Amino acid sequence: MEWTRKDLLSLYDLSAEEITFLLDTAAEFKKVNERNVKKVPALRGKTVVNFFVEPSTRTRVSFELAEQRLSADIVNMQAQVSSLKKGETLLDTVRNIEALQVDLVVMRHSATGAQDFIAKHLKCGVVNAGDGAHEHPTQALLDLFTIREKRGDFKGMNVTILGDILHSRVARSNMWGLLKLGANVTLAGPSTLVPKEFESVGVRVCHDLKEAVRNADVVNILRIQHERQTAGFFPSTGEYAKFFGINEETLKYMKKDALIMHPGPINRDVELSTGVADGPQSVILEQVTNGLAVRMAVLFLVAGCVKK
Numbered sequence: 001m002e003w004t005r006k007d008l009l010s011l012y013d014l015s016a017e018e019i020t021f022l023l024d025t026a027a028e029f030k031k032v033n034e035r036n037v038k039k040v041p042a043l044r045g046k047t048v049v050n051f052f053v054e055p056s057t058r059t060r061v062s063f064e065l066a067e068q069r070l071s072a073d074i075v076n077m078q079a080q081v082s083s084l085k086k087g088e089t090l091l092d093t094v095r096n097i098e099a100l101q102v103d104l105v106v107m108r109h110s111a112t113g114a115q116d117f118i119a120k121h122l123k124c125g126v127v128n129a130g131d132g133a134h135e136h137p138t139q140a141l142l143d144l145f146t147i148r149e150k151r152g153d154f155k156g157m158n159v160t161i162l163g164d165i166l167h168s169r170v171a172r173s174n175m176w177g178l179l180k181l182g183a184n185v186t187l188a189g190p191s192t193l194v195p196k197e198f199e200s201v202g203v204r205v206c207h208d209l210k211e212a213v214r215n216a217d218v219v220n221i222l223r224i225q226h227e228r229q230t231a232g233f234f235p236s237t238g239e240y241a242k243f244f245g246i247n248e249e250t251l252k253y254m255k256k257d258a259l260i261m262h263p264g265p266i267n268r269d270v271e272l273s274t275g276v277a278d279g280p281q282s283v284i285l286e287q288v289t290n291g292l293a294v295r296m297a298v299l300f301l302v303a304g305c306v307k308k
């Protein structure tokens, strides 16, 4: 197929064919990352601005490294020392960036829809590196890549996403991607963090940990997102860990070969014990490794659609 989008904003927007094409392209870039010389000239002469208006370790470093491996010129912008602090609007800020003949803006923002908004106003490409509790498309793509690499075809696969679903952009992007590729998706956690309303999009909602993980081929465990919670959604982190934490005891309810995933950062011994996070079923660091290839694929494909 031919890639036709200058922006990557969500997995909700993409077809199964587009997602598969992205994963196949990432598989080629993974081979580049395993060579002695890990650099290709695919984005030589292109300029990418990384604009993170919210903290990040994995996504920011992974995008920057992906851009370097593609030979792009890179500018890293920090919101705290930008003119946003002087009252400039987000749109004025990004229009000024574009006026410098930039090809791509990779942005993380705490406001849902911020990237969709700027993409409508810019000719350059926009890549969503996470917007509020809405979407984190490259995280979901690297999760899908890792699952496909380990387990093959998604059709009929049981994937449980466990934790703070309400506040999670990772859950939403994963859910759309998995459903489009034919997986059975269970969203699990306390009823305050996993509303029944999600069932209307074709997922199973489960508030009992044992039941949620029993038949899972993959359990993707999410961080409790204290920074986005405006109310007490559960009595204490200790209580959460007791009823919904994955540890050596709760691992016994699962299939022996179920994959344990987590997008990071981990609250160790809250949603996931150290023993399981670092244990043989965990693919958490492989997710990070695959993220580099996935972001190279995304940057390569969207850059090819930016009209100058």
Ligand code: CP
Binding pocket: 055, 056, 057, 058, 059, 060, 130, 136, 139, 263, 264, 265
């Ligand atoms: N998974 C993820 O988005 O991590 P960062 O917030 O560190 O980028």
